[in-house]
Amino acid sequence: MTSKRLLKDIEFIVELDKMKSILRQTSLIDNSKRENDAEHSWHISVMAMILSEYANEDIDLCKVIRMLLVHDLVEIYAGDTFCYDKEGNKDKKERELEAADKIFGMLEEDKGRELRNLWDEFEEMKTKEAIFAASMDRLQPFFNNYFSGGGTWKKFDVSKKEVYKRIAPLKESSDELWEFTQKMIEDAFDKGYITRE
Template identity: 75%
Template structure:
């Protein structure tokens, strides 16, 4: 007989397919198509595997990857809120907490709690793992924008100051990656990809 626990796990997995239809503002590099949440989550998880060695602190890379694969699951119900959308960000936290309760509530309590703890840790951004995970989450769209002739930076007239504010977790988590980020932003500004 199939257990109730397994059925809940399968229900959760089927629900996660909706990630593939949540479109983000960031376009794929060299394509006129926006990425979806599943593509973003995969990309930043691979980035963590590749770039983990540049963390200033010793980190548990498996935990970082779990956070990266978990942190946007709430967008199945809350939707993706563009990081530079001031109005949309006003109630983002409230919408995402409700969504977290719903999505992780599909699972049995113990497993749902594990996912929720990863999500909460990422959102709080206080551990070395959460900070590095946030760095990957912020760096990936920047790489796309830089390599897409300004992408959403140009489309939404994002200022250099706002970009620096958004990418701040990198400054706290990796000196080497921060040096790269600074050079990319300054070069983007020189090339006119970013408004001054």
């Protein structure tokens, strides 16, 4: 007889397929289509594996990857809120907290709590793992915009100041990546991908 726990796990896994249908504003680098949440979560998890050696402090890479894999699960119910959408961000926290209760509540209490704790830690951005995870989450769309010739930066008239503010966690997590990214921001401005104000 199949256990209730296993049935809940399978139901959760099936629900996660919806991540593949949540479209983000960011396009793929080749501009062929908009990226979905599942693609984004996979990409930043691989980035963390590749770029973790540049972290300023020793980090628990497994924990970072686990955070990155769950950080956007709430968007199944809350939707993706574009980071530069001032209006949409006004109620983002409330929508995502409600969605977190729903998605993590699908699992047995111990497993749901474990994933919820990872999500909460990512959102609070206080631990070195959470800050590095947030850096990867912000660096990936940064790369997509830069290497696609401006992407959503140009589409939504994003300023250099807004880009610096968005990518700020990287300054705390990796000196080397921060230095590299600053050069890219200045180059993006010179190329007209981002505006002055």
